[in-house]
Amino acid sequence: MQREKACRIYSILAAEYLDEDTNLNFLDFDNPFQILVMTILSAQTTDNMVNSVKDDLFSKYPDPAALSQAKQEDVETIIKKTGFFRAKAKNIIESSKILCSDFGGEVPRTMEELVTLPGVGRKTANIVLNHAFGIDEGIAVDTHVKRVSWRIGLTDNTDPVKIEMDLTALFPKDAWGKMNYLLISHGRAICTARKPDCERCVIKDFCRYFREQNS
DNA sequence: CTCCCGATAT
DNA sequence: ATATCAGGAG
Numbered sequence: 145m146q147r148e149k150a151c152r153i154y155s156i157l158a159a160e161y162l163d164e165d166t167n168l169n170f171l172d173f174d175n176p177f178q179i180l181v182m183t184i185l186s187a188q189t190t191d192n193m194v195n196s197v198k199d200d201l202f203s204k205y206p207d208p209a210a211l212s213q214a215k216q217e218d219v220e221t222i223i224k225k226t227g228f229f230r231a232k233a234k235n236i237i238e239s240s241k242i243l244c245s246d247f248g249g250e251v252p253r254t255m256e257e258l259v260t261l262p263g264v265g266r267k268t269a270n271i272v273l274n275h276a277f278g279i280d281e282g283i284a285v286d287t288h289v290k291r292v293s294w295r296i297g298l299t300d301n302t303d304p305v306k307i308e309m310d311l312t313a314l315f316p317k318d319a320w321g322k323m324n325y326l327l328i329s330h331g332r333a334i335c336t337a338r339k340p341d342c343e344r345c346v347i348k349d350f351c352r353y354f355r356e357q358n359s
Numbered sequence: 360c361t362c363c364c365g366a367t368a369t
Numbered sequence: 370a371t372a373t374c375a376g377g378a379g
Binding site: 190228231339 | 362363364365366367368369
């Protein structure tokens with residue numbers, strides 16, 4: 145994929161999904177601690193499901209100090225709807241302990257430090273860096289970004305790290321956060337996993353998958 | 360690679 | 370009934 149073509153795709157998607165008021169968030173957070181915890185909870189569930197437990201979770205555990213001392217069973221009950229609740233409860237409690245012991249109770253601002261937290265991989269770290277601190281370290285590659293960028297032909301890889309390298313090479317740095325948002329928006333609305341609605345797709349003329357379906 | 364796990368769409 | 374959802378750890 146050439147940069148010029150990628151840039152064209154970006155422009156079309158931006159016109160479709162971005163306006164001046166778009167905040168680029170799917171998770172409803174108030175501070176870095178919240179976006180960190182909520183992104184850990186977002187694995188293999190919907191953003192709406194994570195947003196629905198926000199108030200119950202943070203009214204009881206508003207900061208790392210409080211969550212680090214929580215009973216795992218109590219946290220499990222609150223976050224159960226998000227799935228993987230035992231592993232996630234353990235991870236957000238343990239991560240809170242590390243925030244207190246190693247980072248002065250603050251969310252660290254580097255990739256290397258963030259991925260030391262249990263439940264935090266490269267995707268979650270990229271989300272925290274971009275949304276909490278406005279840092280474009282890379283592009284968060286989740287299931288939507290992976291599927292849509294592969295279908296379009298922005299990448300030929302299936303490994304998330306390689307996909308991220310392809311995408312960051314293709315787009316200017318100040319577009320990385322927006323590209324993540326655009327690919328997810330398009331993946332949810334049109335380029336769905338099961339039955340993509342190619343007829344209503346605004347970038348079908350640039351899409352490898354659409355071309356192959358009609359050949 | 361498997362496991363973690365509930366809610367929803369198809 | 371089964372695939373899928375803002376993934377990560379072992």
